[in-house]
Amino acid sequence: MDPILVLGGTGKTGKRVVSRLEEQGVSARVGARQTGFDWLDESTWDRALAGVKAVFVVPLDGTTLTRAFVDKAVANGVERVVLLSGRGVDNPEYGSDTNATGLTHVEGEKAVRELEIPWTILRPGWFAQNFSEGFFAPAVQAGELRLPAGGGGVTFVDAQDIADVAVAALTEDKHAGEIYELSGPQAVTMAEAAEAISAAGGRQVRYVPLTVDEFVAESIRDGWPPQDAADFAEVVSAIERGLEDHVSDGVDRALGRAPRDFKTFANTTTW
Ligand SMILES: NC(=O)c1ccc[n+]([C@@H]2O[C@H](COP(=O)([O-])OP(=O)(O)OC[C@H]3O[C@@H](n4cnc5c(N)ncnc54)[C@H](OP(=O)(O)O)[C@@H]3O)[C@@H](O)[C@H]2O)c1
Structure with a gap:
């Protein structure tokens, strides 16, 4: 089976996604600097994407690199993208489009929603x-x-719940086009x-x-x-x-628990 690329695969969410995928017998490729993937060095992206059909994107806060990355992913044959964003990204009271992290998520979501392949957005x-x-x-x-x-x-x-939703979205068709607030x-x-x-x-x-x-x-x-x-x-x-x-219903909607x-x-x- 083609590996799933997990960006941020050594971080709080990504490492739990990697473990869960491996428990399910799905091969996971960690995308992080220690495995040779660097958001800030585009020449490292193709190698991380080689032979991959699905990607979990943990963006690099403070940048707007998500669009370039997901476009390259599609050009490399990726067929499904799951994006980690943040709750409040659509709420002007957060000032999401004026602070650097907010902008990462606002622009990243826009890029993912414009993809012509199945995508899912997680907003924890x-x-x-x-x-x-x-x-x-x-x-x-x-x-x-x-x-x-x-x-x-x-x-x-709990980051384990975020990871469980990410794994479901990476491995099941029914989450395409969903935005899950968690x-x-x-x-x-x-x-x-x-x-x-x-x-x-x-x-x-x-x-x-x-x-x-x-x-x-x-x-x-x-x-x-x-x-x-x-x-x-x-x-x-x-x-x-x-x-x-406020309580969000994404875990229940995605996982039924x-x-x-x-x-x-x-x-x-x-x-
Ligand atoms: N914490 C919260 O409460 C919260 C809430 C909502 C949304 N979020 C969003 O969640 C995301 C962070 O997720 P997380 O907390 O799971 O991650 P994290 O624990 O902060 O870990 C960051 C990951 O990114 C990798 N990384 C850092 N710089 C990199 C670079 N230049 N190139 C490649 N990889 C790099 C790190 O690996 P290496 O250092 O090994 O490269 C690590 O795997 C952010 O976008 C944040 O806005 C967080």
Whole structure:
């Protein structure tokens, strides 16, 4: 069987897609710099695409390279594309077309929707694994989540659910043309997330709400470039503005089952 190319195949989502495909006996090819695929070096793309019929595209945030890549994929004989995007990409309140990551997803979705081969778009909300493998992990390890999220709730989605939907879309015909918004089954506040992680990990983690200005000042003191600090504060403050607390039905629509909840994620993670 032709291999499926999984870009970002060493990252939070992609590595779970690779494992699931392999469990199903489907050959997966990891597309990441350590396997010779570099988004920023187009001369590496053909080799990654050779003999591939389906691709999971984890885009490179801050760039608009998705169009060039998917066009090349089709020229190389790829017959199905599944794109990882982000929830909120179609909501002007996020300012998605003015920040670099938002633009990556807006432009990437446009390019994929214009393809003449079957495609599926996944729009996950915040990943639960941000706490264990992503940008909140150092704060969890330090015991204090200092963020401008107020008391807002987030329907964190488990990266395993995202991967399961991706695998279904990569291997089954019925997901063609679907846009799946993905979330967990209920909203949890940052304080509740910290509590669940503390209970599961046996070590105290607390949430300290900051104002946006406090967060930006602290981040700059910690060595962040000011623009990055402002951009991240903007993204996190969407939580306080109530943009992240709704439940999306994509896991159920794609897989016919409920998504995993945050407590299950916390209890099955090594902290
Ligand atoms: N985290 C969230 O809450 C969230 C929510 C919604 C959407 N998203 C979207 O999810 C995507 C990220 O997915 P993820 O969290 O699964 O990935 P991730 O854990 O951030 O990992 C990034 C992956 O991309 C690869 N990579 C980085 N730079 C590369 C380059 N120049 N060339 C080739 N590969 C490169 C990395 O591998 P190497 O370093 O080995 O090359 C790694 O496999 C982003 O587009 C983000 O906007 C995230």
